[in-house]
Amino acid sequence: MSDSSYQKQQAELAALQALAQKPALSRIPAYVKLSGPGWLQGAMTLGGGSAVTSLTIGALFGYELLWVQPISMLIGCIMLFVLSHQTLHTQKKPFDSMKKHVNRPIAWGWAIAAFASSIIWGFAHYPLSAGMMEEIITVTTGFTIDPQETLKRDLYLLLLAIIAWAGVAFTAWKYGDHETGKSNAVTFFETGIKILSGLIVLAFAWVVIVASINGKIDWAAVATGYIPKSLPDTEQGVTVVMAALGSAVGINMTFIYGYTLLHKKWTADHAELSRYDIGLGLVVPYILVTSLISIAAAGAFYGSDMGITGKLSPTQAGTMFMSAGLDEFTSRLIFAVGILGMAVGSLVMHMLCCGSAAAAMFNWPENSLKYKLALLAPTPAVLGVFVWSTMGPYVILPTSAICGFLLPIAYIGWALLNNSKAYLGDAMPQGNSRIVINILMAICIITVLASVTYSTMVKMGYI
Numbered sequence: 001m002s003d004s005s006y007q008k009q010q011a012e013l014a015a016l017q018a019l020a021q022k023p024a025l026s027r028i029p030a031y032v033k034l035s036g037p038g039w040l041q042g043a044m045t046l047g048g049g050s051a052v053t054s055l056t057i058g059a060l061f062g063y064e065l066l067w068v069q070p071i072s073m074l075i076g077c078i079m080l081f082v083l084s085h086q087t088l089h090t091q092k093k094p095f096d097s098m099k100k101h102v103n104r105p106i107a108w109g110w111a112i113a114a115f116a117s118s119i120i121w122g123f124a125h126y127p128l129s130a131g132m133m134e135e136i137i138t139v140t141t142g143f144t145i146d147p148q149e150t151l152k153r154d155l156y157l158l159l160l161a162i163i164a165w166a167g168v169a170f171t172a173w174k175y176g177d178h179e180t181g182k183s184n185a186v187t188f189f190e191t192g193i194k195i196l197s198g199l200i201v202l203a204f205a206w207v208v209i210v211a212s213i214n215g216k217i218d219w220a221a222v223a224t225g226y227i228p229k230s231l232p233d234t235e236q237g238v239t240v241v242m243a244a245l246g247s248a249v250g251i252n253m254t255f256i257y258g259y260t261l262l263h264k265k266w267t268a269d270h271a272e273l274s275r276y277d278i279g280l281g282l283v284v285p286y287i288l289v290t291s292l293i294s295i296a297a298a299g300a301f302y303g304s305d306m307g308i309t310g311k312l313s314p315t316q317a318g319t320m321f322m323s324a325g326l327d328e329f330t331s332r333l334i335f336a337v338g339i340l341g342m343a344v345g346s347l348v349m350h351m352l353c354c355g356s357a358a359a360a361m362f363n364w365p366e367n368s369l370k371y372k373l374a375l376l377a378p379t380p381a382v383l384g385v386f387v388w389s390t391m392g393p394y395v396i397l398p399t400s401a402i403c404g405f406l407l408p409i410a411y412i413g414w415a416l417l418n419n420s421k422a423y424l425g426d427a428m429p430q431g432n433s434r435i436v437i438n439i440l441m442a443i444c445i446i447t448v449l450a451s452v453t454y455s456t457m458v459k460m461g462y463i
Contacts, residue, residue, distance in 0.1 A: 013269050020272065031276040036190035037260035038274075038281030040349060041080065043193045044253050045073075045282070046200065046289055047121070047346030048128045048314075051339055053244055054290040055317050058297025061237060063218065066225030068244045069290040073283055076249030078444040079411050080257060080282075082418050082437070084274045087258040088266055089427035094258035095360035101423045102413040108361070110413070113406045114255035115357040115377070118350040120399045121252075122381030125343045125350070127388050130160035131315045132340035139333045157385040165382050168344060169375070172351035176372040186263050196341050197285045203338030204292035207321070208299075210330045216299035239458050245451040248286070251407045256353040259360075268427070289342070300326070314339045351375045404452030408445050415441045 012034065019027045050069075057065045087094060099107035134157065138144045145153045175189045211217050232238055266274065300321050314335075321331030358374035359366050417423050418437065429437050 009265060016269060016273060027276070028280070031273060032194075032280055034273055035277035035281055036186065036264055037257060037266075038277035038279070039190055039193045039197060039285075040260050040281070040352075041249075041253055041257055041278070042197055042282040042285045043345035044256070044349035044353075045248060045250065045286055045346075046197070046342045048125050048339075048343055049121075050286070050290055051128075051293060051314050051342055053240065054293035055297045055314065057240060057244070058294035058299075059301040059317075061232065061240070062298045062302035063221040063225030063295070064229075065232070065237070065241065066222065066291060066294055067228045068241050069248065069294070070226065070287045071228070072244045072248035073286050075245065075444050075447055077278055077283060078440045079254065079414055080249065080278055081275065082414050082441060083254065083258055084261060084278070085271065085427070086414070086417055086424065087261050088271055088274060089268045089424060091262070091267065093262065093360060094255070095357075097417060097423060098410075098413050101420055102416050106409055106413055109406050110251070110255060110410045111357045111361050113403045114252040115354055115361075117250070117399060117403045118252045118353040118357075119378045119381060120395060122347060122350050122378040123384035123388050123395075125347050126161040126164060126382045126384045127157070128314065129164040129340060129343040129347065130157040130385055132336040132343065133160040133164065135315065135318055135332055135336040136340070139328060139336070154386060158382065161382040161385050164344060164347070165379065168347045168351060169379070171348050172355070172375045173372055175348075175352060176355060176366070176375055193345060194281075196345050197281070200338050200341040200345075201285060201288050201292070203334050203341070204289055204296065206334050207296045207326070207330055207338070208292050210326055211296050211299045211321075214325050216325065217295060218299070222295055235458075239455065242451045242454045245447055251403045251410065252350065252353045254407070254410055256349065256356050259356040260352075263366075289338075296321070347378070350378050354378060404456055407452065408449040411441070411445045411448060415445065 015030070015034075019030055054069065057068065083094065086097070090097065095107055095111055098110060134144075145156050147153060171189065171192070175186065208217065212219070232241060261274065264270075297317065301317075318332045318335050321335060322328055352375065354377040355366070355371050355375040358364065358377070359368075359371045362370070364370045364374070415438070418429065418441070419434070421428050428434075
């Protein structure tokens, strides 16, 4: 570590010690400034899947299931807190720890699944990004291509997807400079993610405010919607709940998180900051964004005669918001900007996950050309504008099933690590703290396992 880096780290530790003496709420502004890895987790989970699930919850179930996604995120965070504790205290790379102290095949399966899923889900996010860019261009300039001109429109969407890829690749490539010592890439990137997250929240808050002014939101029903009163009794309702419970924290998120902590040079002295970081960067934005989308969809679509029966895509939703009485600027432009921000943030994190997974598996330095080329592994996903609709039966279902079942297995690995004296040493939880943490981890594992089992059976046609 260079003298300047050492001095910077010591100054940060002194600041953290001073902050620890202040009341909890007064620490938040400083912690927001110092935080980072949690915001990257937020950018990854706030992607197309979260948008579609949130729209579907609101459109089909009104305000009744607003509690589902906040509880899903809180359950998912249990394991992130555990991984944070392990990584900060040992300073060991998660893949190496899983391989050495748990099981080599599990470690490799975890890394391969994180790498593969980050590529596969890009096939959905590039078409979504292109669709939202098309919407923004249409609203702002009036330019559009007749959907009947299929080839011309597909090429147009491919061009937009390539533009999105270029921005995403540049951002990820610059982040790849984080080990060179010549760049503030980590800080620059994290600041950008914080700004993007704020803009996404503002975009959907705008949509909800306009809908409320138009009398579309029942705020009393919103308040009661966060209280779990009952579970849905329909197959579709159960499927939505189980999908949300299992997907708030995905397998690629679990892989990249420990490495972003190490990139920040955080240690055990940053333990409290890391908890605030997850809360402020992941939990709060996720709950705000998913809630705002669901509230807007519930107010505009629930109980209407629009004939919504299945998943509601963001492109459909923008037009339908306008049909429900919102102005075009809000329903199509602002909404599209918010969805685009979600998709782009997730795509950048997909690239970073591929880079970290490849570097971990093949022991590549994270300042090497091989690592930076691995960042670009999701590039073929721009072809999703052509093939996404036909990939499902052949690629998506197996990927969902494999990644889904590897997630609780990875969780079990972390639980074993958290009870390993050989791994954690004096940092292993003791006494009542250990009992509570183990109970919480068991709840998390059982919930995710039940979710992926049910969701896979539904997708495979067994339910």
